[in-house]
Amino acid sequence: MRRRVAAIQSYESEGLISRSRELGAAMFRRLREMQRGNPLIGDVRGGHGLFAVLELVRDRHSREPLSPWPELHAGLRRVLSAAMDAGVSFAARGNLILLAPPLVIGEHDLADALDLLDRLLGSLAQTMPTGNQP
Numbered sequence: 001m002r003r004r005v006a007a008i009q010s011y012e013s014e015g016l017i018s019r020s021r022e023l024g025a026a027m028f029r030r031l032r033e034m035q036r037g038n039p040l041i042g043d044v045r046g047g048h049g050l051f052a053v054l055e056l057v058r059d060r061h062s063r064e065p066l067s068p069w070p071e072l073h074a075g076l077r078r079v080l081s082a083a084m085d086a087g088v089s090f091a092a093r094g095n096l097i098l099l100a101p102p103l104v105i106g107e108h109d110l111a112d113a114l115d116l117l118d119r120l121l122g123s124l125a126q127t128m129p130t131g132n133q134p
Contacts, residue, residue: 016103023110024050027099030111034118040066040125046099054097056121058128065095075127079120088113 011017028047031054035041042060046052056066056076067073076092083090091098097117101110 011103020050020103021048023101023105023107024048024052026107027101027110027114028052030114031099034114034121038118038121038125040121040128050101050103050105052099054099056095056097067095070094075124079117079124082120083116086116088116090117 025047027050028044031041031044031046031052035044035054039060040056040058041054042057042063042065043055044052045055056073058064058066066076071094072092073095076095076097080090080092091100101113
């Protein structure tokens, strides 16, 4: 228990908690922008720190998931692989992309990672059947 309290005190003294809130809010705004421009992003969850979830859908209106739970869509596998090749790791579960960057991530690094994700999801959207417009 003491280690846990010491860790929290360390996070506070190093400003990581407030930094998490600030960067998390910026990340959430950027993800909402991505959602407006990409029909595969059905929902963006989070906004209360440096953690967010993107829900991917085939159709925004029907909310049909990109793939049935817990299956990982082949296109999403390619997105994750391409991101890893670029040095960025994103986690996924079924049709969800989980974003949990380290608390010490630089603003520029976070922006670069989100730009990469936006490009990769944009490429995936172009390969999907039409009719799912933002």
